[in-house]
Amino acid sequence: MKAVVLVGGEGTRMRPLTETIPKPLIPLMDRPSLDHVLDHLVRHGVHEVVMSSPYLESTFHGFIESRHGDPRITWITEEQPLGTGGAIVHALDHIDDAPFFALNGDILTDLDLSEMLRFHGSRGATATIALHHVDDARPFGLVPTDRSGRVQKFREKPGELIPGDINAGTYILDPGTLSEWPTGENISIERQIFPALIASGRPVYGFLADAYWLDLGTPQQYLQAHFDILENRVKGEHYRAPWVAEGASVDLRAHLGRWVAVGPGASVAAEATVEDSVLLPGASVAEGATVVSTILGPRARVGPGASVVDSVLAEEARLPAGMVLTGGQVSAGREAHPGDQPEAP
Numbered sequence: 001m002k003a004v005v006l007v008g009g010e011g012t013r014m015r016p017l018t019e020t021i022p023k024p025l026i027p028l029m030d031r032p033s034l035d036h037v038l039d040h041l042v043r044h045g046v047h048e049v050v051m052s053s054p055y056l057e058s059t060f061h062g063f064i065e066s067r068h069g070d071p072r073i074t075w076i077t078e079e080q081p082l083g084t085g086g087a088i089v090h091a092l093d094h095i096d097d098a099p100f101f102a103l104n105g106d107i108l109t110d111l112d113l114s115e116m117l118r119f120h121g122s123r124g125a126t127a128t129i130a131l132h133h134v135d136d137a138r139p140f141g142l143v144p145t146d147r148s149g150r151v152q153k154f155r156e157k158p159g160e161l162i163p164g165d166i167n168a169g170t171y172i173l174d175p176g177t178l179s180e181w182p183t184g185e186n187i188s189i190e191r192q193i194f195p196a197l198i199a200s201g202r203p204v205y206g207f208l209a210d211a212y213w214l215d216l217g218t219p220q221q222y223l224q225a226h227f228d229i230l231e232n233r234v235k236g237e238h239y240r241a242p243w244v245a246e247g248a249s250v251d252l253r254a255h256l257g258r259w260v261a262v263g264p265g266a267s268v269a270a271e272a273t274v275e276d277s278v279l280l281p282g283a284s285v286a287e288g289a290t291v292v293s294t295i296l297g298p299r300a301r302v303g304p305g306a307s308v309v310d311s312v313l314a315e316e317a318r319l320p321a322g323m324v325l326t327g328g329q330v331s332a333g334r335e336a337h338p339g340d341q342p343e344a345p
Helices: 033-043 057-066 083-090 113-123 189-199 219-230
Strands: 002-006 048-051 072-075 100-104 107-109 127-134 164-173 204-208 213-215 260-262 273-275 277-279 290-292 307-309 324-326
Touching: 002 033, 002 083, 033 107, 057 072, 083 189, 107 164, 107 219, 113 127, 113 164, 113 204, 127 189, 189 204, 213 219, 219 277, 260 273, 273 277, 277 290
Parallel strands: 002 048, 002 100, 048 072, 127 204, 260 277, 273 290, 290 307, 307 324
Antiparallel strands: 100 164, 107 213, 127 164
């Protein structure tokens, strides 16, 4: 079984972290989130993966070299953004005639891919879309199906708060269904390919599963993914809360809340407090500092007595001693200053 993993986005909602790190390579607990995606595929019989990205492409090469064993990764150059559909079409030369998975590389899920594949075969589908039920479909749009699971249409994002089934970003596709689409063009699988398949009468089905699912597209969702993993809400992910990586340093007089992840080489000094936060590798929190609901990027530093709440510090960003930052963002390599503090409404 093969898969195309979509990793080409620029991760604008995750800035400033993604100024220097592609979103799929931002660590989730002890390794890049893309590692979790690939390991999940392997558990369901996927042994070959195709990926491409025009954004910070060189950073993926080190990641690929660090992987050993399954799945085998084929990297293809994407000279310009091709969109979700264009990237899949671009990969078809590396896919055989059998159905294959295609999925977003920034999703944390324990979806039963094996059961989804059985469903795809039993329905004689040319395309199957994983669906997830949400209480508020406004950020996503809706994918209504009939009683057999056949997709009727793709609906735009509703203006009012309503529950519904949404596209969960994992697909099974028969290669022949994409053969008519041109290579090298920017194409959306959601807005172009799937509506065209439905309109032509092709059997497109929705696979609704009661699985954990979370889009890691924003700092808040990224933090929530850590909290859910620490609470054992994601099958196959097991970490003790709070989680402190081997090689990290936490002073015995520091306070760590339950929902905290401290990455390799990170440090928390005496009398410091860290709550509901993630410290990426090499980040440091100095004596007496406070970090709450915040992401500290690789080698970011919070100075003595400083306080940072609801914020994101990118790679090697710095918060000076005694400074208070709430709801701020500090770009890679910069030192925070009062202008990073959002104005009060």
